[in-house]
Amino acid sequence: MAPGILQAKALTKSFKGFYAVDGVTLNVEEGSIHALIGANGAGKTTCFNLLSKFLEPTSGSIVFKGKDITRSKPDRVARLGLVRSFQISAVFGGLSVMENVSLALQRGRGESFDFWRSPRALAHQRPRxxxxxxxxxxxxxxxxxxxxxxxxxxxxLELATTLALDPEVMLLDEPTAGMATEDVGRIARLIQTVAKGRTVVMVEHNLGVVSELCDRITVLARGQILVEGDYETVSRDERVIESYIGGGGHE
Amino acid sequence: MRLLTWTVLAVGLIALLAVPFFPQVVYPIFVMKTFCFILFACAFNLLLGHTGILSFGHAAFFGSGAYITGYCVKYLGWPTDLGLLAGMLAAAALGVIFGALAIRRSGIYLAMITLAMAQLVYFFYLQAPFTGAEDGLQQIPRGTFLGLLDLRSDITLYYVVFGIVAAGLWVVWRTVNSPFGAVLRAIREHEPRAVSLGYPVARYKVLVFALSAGLSGLAGSMKAIIFQLAALNDAHWHMSGDVILMTLLGGMNTVFGPAAGAVLVSAMTHYLDPFGAWVTVIIGLVFMSCVLLFREGIVGKLGKILKLNTNFQTDAAPAPGRLEKSKSEG
Incomplete structure (x- = not known):
């Protein structure tokens, strides 16, 4: 397999002896939409937080664009072009919609510690x-x-804010969680549009969305990879069906 | 509406400029002290209101400004302007240290760390040989400002203090409205998201700590020059409490709300002086009723009422017009 834009090798995270993610190796190809799925507690979100560097891995390594980011800070990997979204929609609530997007756009100017400058310095980014x-x-x-x-x-709005950074890789944490059916379709189409020319890694529960959008699917169970492949392969795999039914049965 | 605002502002400005000529109406030294608290509270609010960080150690910056300025002017014989600058820079440097340590935690723990460090600073001023312990650093000469203005005259001093506070408030206003200020608001609203957008949040917090501390120090420095005294209660934790009180009374989600709070607290302690120990009780009652009646503070509430009124006036007609215009442009 050719080395992808984002690779994880034997990624492991243990919380006081409990292995939430246990030796996961991923290879995300450039330009693909890659899904992480699995029953509740399978380690999807932990895995996601490891990739976006919001959690420090216990062991293993992460390579982004040929660069080792295993010990990098989360804001650093964001500046490199690996930007995540959040499961609970993360917007700056007290700020206007415009200000939300503007905040992401102004990142492009560098680190903006200029407390003496007028907001007019940002006027040029309004059309964008x-x-x-x-x-x-x-x-x-x-x-x-x-x-x-x-x-x-x-x-x-969160998607627009993420897009404002023009990231090479977008990590989307359950982009359709808690949405009404008509919104799910709209967001799915939106993801499809914005994914052109980018790489997307998403955690997603809605299998309809996954089948429609994703090129490659990794199924996790108990912190480990169960199966990986396209939707056809994955949906026919007996262990996946069992894991989903088994996982679903307890809910 | 706009005309009314400008008229009120102009009348207020003229009244403030006239203060030193009517000492029988209002005591100019009291007004100058209030100016210092206004700057202190607005600087403090850079952290509380605009970044969402509660510091319980701001007395350390205020007191350090006072002591360092006093020391430089009295013992080192520095001109007053350099003394003020030294007080401000020393406080800002202290702010970097406080900030770098405190931001490793958040919320109540952050407040406790700043309180602990401020207590260390307090005991330093209690014990250090130059501070005069309980007596304070007395007889600080007022000197001259920029070698031209003789500050021994209350009138000259008044205008210099007025100018410096105005400049300090302008820095606060500019900071809040700058691109940097926008990032501070992002941190306040949703810190993990600010990180995920690639902002090195810790550095922003340390810088805003330094700015807030520096301006607080400047306020303390001026108080030392005005009263020719740097006293222990400038660095006492009561002072940290007072500035929180002023900010919450005035409204922490506004730029100049804390100024109103500072005026209120300062006026209450001044004019209610004859009531002696009851002042604390009265301030407590005022504070309680303010928090119960308008949680967004005096200015916050006022702003809401005014905005509601203007909304009634403007929303009816021009809003759709604006929308059409932007459509035809796009």
Whole structure:
């Protein structure tokens, strides 16, 4: 297998002896949409937090664009082009929709410690911000405080904010979690559009979305990889069916 | 509406500029002291209101400003302007140390760390040979400002203090509205998301700590020059409590709300002086009723009422017009 844009080797995370992620090796190919699925407690979210560096791995290594990021800080990997979203929609609630996107855009200027500068220094990025809001259908809400948006719109805003950084790899944590059916379709289409020319790794529960969008699927169970392949392969695998039914039976 | 705002501001400005000529109406030294607290509270609010960090050790910065300025002017014979600068820079440096240690935790633990460090600073000023312990650092000469303005005159001093506080408040306002300030708000609203956007959050916090501490120190420095005294209660934890009180009374989600809180607290301690120990009780009652009646503070509440009014006036017609205009442009 050719080395992908994001690789994890024998990634392990233990919490006081409990192995939440146990020797996971992943190879995410550039330009693909890669899904991590599995029953509750399979280690998807931990794995996700390890890849985005919000958690330190106990052992193993992570390589992004040929660079070892195993011990890098999360803000550092974000600046390298590996940007994550959150399961609970992460918007800056007290700020307007426009300000949310603008905050991501201004990152491009460097580290902006310029407390003496007027906000006019950011005026030039407004057209780009409007373009981004247009692309996720939020043009009508520019001045609305993000906290007042309905849930589905918040996810759209989060996506626009992530896109503003123009990341090479987007890590999406359950982008359709807790959404009404009509919103799920809209967000799925949106992901498909924005994924062009990018690599996406997503944790997702909704198998419809996974089958529709994802090129490659890794199924986790008890912190380890159960199966990996395209939707056809994975959905026919007996262990996967069993794991899902087994996992589902307890809920 | 706008005309009214400007008129109120202009009248207020003229009244403030006229203060030193009417000492029988309001005592200029009291107004100057209030100015210092205004700057102190607004600087403190850079952390509490705009970054979401509660420091319980700001007296250390205020007191350090006072003591360092006093020491430089009295014992080293520095001109007053350099003394003020030294006080401010020393406080800012202390702010970097406090910040770098405190931001490893958050919430109540962060507050406790700043309190502990401020107590260390307090005991340093209690024990250090130059501070005069309980008597304070007395008889600090006022000197001249930039070698031109003789600060022994209360009138000259008043205008110099007025100018410096105005400049300090401008720095606060500019910081809040700068691209840097936008990142601070992002940290306040959702810190992990700010990290995931690639912002090195720790460095932002240390820088805002330094800014807040430096301006707080400047406020303390000026108080030392005005009263020619740097006293232990400038560095006492009561002072840290007072500045929190002022900020919450005025409204922490506004830029200048803490100024209103500072005026209120300062005026209460000044004019209610005849009531002696009851002052604390009265301030406590005022604080309780403010928190119960308007949680967003005096200025926050006022702003909401005014905004509601302007919304009624403007929303009816021009809003859809604006929308159409932006459509035709795009």
């Amino acid at each position: 911000a409007e373009e981004l809001l247009e692309s996720v259908g939020l043009s009508a809400y520019k001045e609305t405080p993000a906290a007042e948006l309905p849930y589905g719109r918040k996810r759209a």
